[in-house]
Amino acid sequence: MTTSIPTLPIATARESFAVLGETVRAHPGAARLAFGWTGLGAAATVAVPLVLGRLVDAVRGGGAYPYGLIVVLAAAVLAGAVCTALALRGNERLGSLIAADLRERVVERTLGLPPALLENVGGGEVSSRVTEDLEDFVAAVPVVAQVLSAGVTVVLSAVGFLALDWRLALAFVVVFPIYGFSLRAYLPRAARLYATERGLAAERGRVMLESLHGRSTVHAYGMAALQTRRLAAASQDNLTVALRAARSYLWFSKSMNAAEAAGLSAVLLTGWWLVRTDVVTVGAVTAAALLFHRLFSPLGELLLSFDDVQRAQASLARTAGVLLVAPPAPGIRAAPGRSVAVAVSGVRHAYGEGPVVLQGIDLDVPAGTSLALVGGSGAGKTTLANLVAGTFPATAGTLTLDGTGIQDLDAGTLRDWVGVVSQETYVFTGTLRDDVTFAAKGPCGDDQIFAALRAVRADTWVKALPSGLDTLVGPGEHPLTAAQIQQLALARLALRDPPVIILDEATAEAGSAGARDLEEAASALIAGRTAIVVAHRLTQARACDAIAVLTDGRIAETGTHDELLARGGHYATLWAAWSR
Ligand SMILES: Nc1ncnc2c1ncn2[C@@H]1O[C@H](COP(=O)(O)OP(=O)(O)OP(=O)(O)O)[C@@H](O)[C@H]1O
Structure with a gap:
């Protein structure tokens, strides 16, 4: 007899997305509303600078007062605000539905896992997938929704740039290598520093608890000064690393500002050259600069959530792995009698x-x-x-x-x-x-x-x-x-x-x-x-x-x-x- 030892798989990125997709498709109404409002909100947000650009051109053209454009601008601002609010609500609702569904499916499948598998992988592994991993992913769902909506804004803005002029779009692309470089430098360092900081905070907590629990011994042996020194040293270590982490974050946000400044300069310089050569209007360059300025916040959200999204994906991969195990099927063979040999x-x-x-x-x-x-x-x-x-x-x-x-x-x-x-x-x-x-x-x-x-x-x-x-x-x-x-x-x-x-x-x-x-x-x-x-x-x-x-x-x-x-x-x- 050959022995095949069953294990609990970890889903690949494709399988995790498939699980997520299935869960989203199970709520077509909520998904349509969430994605629809998100798309409309992003479109209205992108439309505002484009209309402003037209307005600049209209004013510079010196023709009739552009009442029509002002009405369109006001409508775009209002639509942007309303759609963004509705998108927030829709995403929140979809997120809770996804979380509830995933929780139910994973718990149900866990209860039906074959005993051989449970025996092999151990109860601890299974329960950590159903509790910590699942909860980590569920907690990250709002962040993921925010990131997706920021992503839609970035994509639509890129389309807006292209609609204005491809050279302006190219100038905007300048920011990405700078962002990429900063992320590569920051993320591993931040992960290391935060892990060390958590370890040192735990050590500080340990010294504190030890002093409190052992207070009679501390008093009896006159150890108060010694324990205070230990606590001060643990706090100092923690503080040093926390400050290092804060400095690292500051450096990262400064490099993001530098990327933004470089991108804006590139857009303005390209715009100046294009206006001088009569390729685009001043309004188009204004629109491009404003479009780019409006992108700072969604781009920042995307970059800063990179870590969270990665963590959410890792948790989803472990949680979704449970769903890859075939569910228990009803028996296909009836017993031949009241007893079998x-x-x-x-x-x-x-x-x-x-x-x-x-x-x-x-x-x-x-x-x-x-x-x-x-x-x-x-x-x-x-x-x-x-x-x-x-x-x-x-x-x-x-x-x-x-x-x-x-x-x-x-x-x-x-x-x-x-x-x-x-x-x-x-x-x-x-x-x-x-x-x-x-x-x-x-x-x-x-x-x-x-x-x-x-x-x-x-x-x-x-x-x-x-x-x-x-x-x-x-x-x-x-x-x-x-x-x-x-x-x-x-x-x-x-x-x-x-x-x-x-x-x-x-x-x-x-x-x-x-x-x-x-x-x-x-x-x-x-x-x-x-x-x-x-x-x-x-x-x-x-x-x-x-x-x-x-x-x-x-x-x-x-x-x-x-x-x-x-x-x-x-x-x-x-x-x-x-x-x-
Ligand atoms: N899950 C397990 N992992 C590793 N070793 C195990 C496991 N279960 C049992 N064993 C070991 O296998 C051997 C046989 O254990 P088993 O429980 O089958 O004996 P038993 O005759 O039923 O004993 P008892 O009457 O005490 O339950 C023992 O040495 C035990 O330590």
Whole structure:
């Protein structure tokens, strides 16, 4: 069997934009309004200097008073203000819709990630993508919207320049190499300085907290002066770097001013030459100079947000990576009966680069029978149970359900065929009815729910609850005992009705009434199905059709309870210790 270890991808720039595009397209009305108002606002902003240029020419021409142009100018100014305000609102609305959609899609897909992937990449990585990365991107959405609208203004202004004269447009282009040079010099330096400043601020905070938390020690040993000196030194370091960062920013904004001055000079000088040679009018040059002057702010926004946009793109790439994992599909293969055979052949397993924890396991569990896995802590019982459940693939060997390799069953079929009650059972906040039925294949009536609860010996206590099935359970709600929680988990499986059941629960204390109830419940649930029971209590093993004893990742013995007792080996020793 080849082992393919699934990972959580990071989206490429193209894939990230595709995800963003899909999300925007999901809100065509809001997108049309936001982009429409942004475009109109930018067009009106660009129109104002162009009309002013015409006005200059009209006044210089000395003809009739240009009332028409003045009305157009006033209309452009007003339209610019109104459209820009509406664009701000539209962008804000679109931004919140995108953020909400993305959050929902990513969380939904995360909950459906294949267990093998979760096991491989670890919960920390997944949760950081759904929390920090997603929130970083969501927080950056308004900045990205602002940058996009600044970009539209810059593009339309370039069109305006071209409409005036291509030589004026060329003069305007002078600023870009200067901007490029300043950005290249500033961004890496700023990133370094800000990172150092954050580190030093954390150090200053640490010294301060240490002094406060340890104030009795500080007093007892007369360390106040020493701690004050330490704090002063940490503050001084922080201040030095903060000032360096501020100077670096000042240099950058000065270089932007220099670029603006150079650009304006280039436009004016080119304009002067073009007017002298009668190629363009004074009005056109005025329009070009004003157009360029109006560009300072959007260009500045574009440049200063460069860092934020890059960060937003990095966060989006990690968040969108979650969406690249195929969603869980419904099972395409119905189970051939109430139970299916499980076969394990030559299975070896190691977690990552770690030691081999299962070495050559061979086991057959005929359809409709139960097998108990018994062994000391760390023997490999849970690992083997997880391999059969398809939680992660085995390093080597074959595992089949009804003769088909587990890796060849689609994720939906595997989910439908194998039901697991693990050591970590969670009760979700809500009614007990919802908690029991959320994994069921279809809607369930109260009769069905009570039949499942009866099957796992939980009907009596559920009926006795103040609101029966409508009782609120979960953190902070009606308290349930560990055994009751396990019974609910078993009832979920009874409603789901999978042909293979894996039980790996270890909550009830041996000999307690809870343990007896649970064992009865488990026996009722697995009757007629194929079951693998990780037996934390040996009475669970005794109730199974066969027992496999694992030691150090190997099968030491297999047989029925009576056979193994008669053999007088590992199991007999364990049983003797257990029954004492
Ligand atoms: N996720 C994991 N990553 C690395 N090693 C693991 C992981 N899970 C289990 N192991 C190691 O694999 C070996 C077998 O563990 P496993 O949990 O399968 O044993 P077990 O027989 O079920 O033990 P227990 O009864 O204590 O749960 C142990 O050495 C354990 O430390």
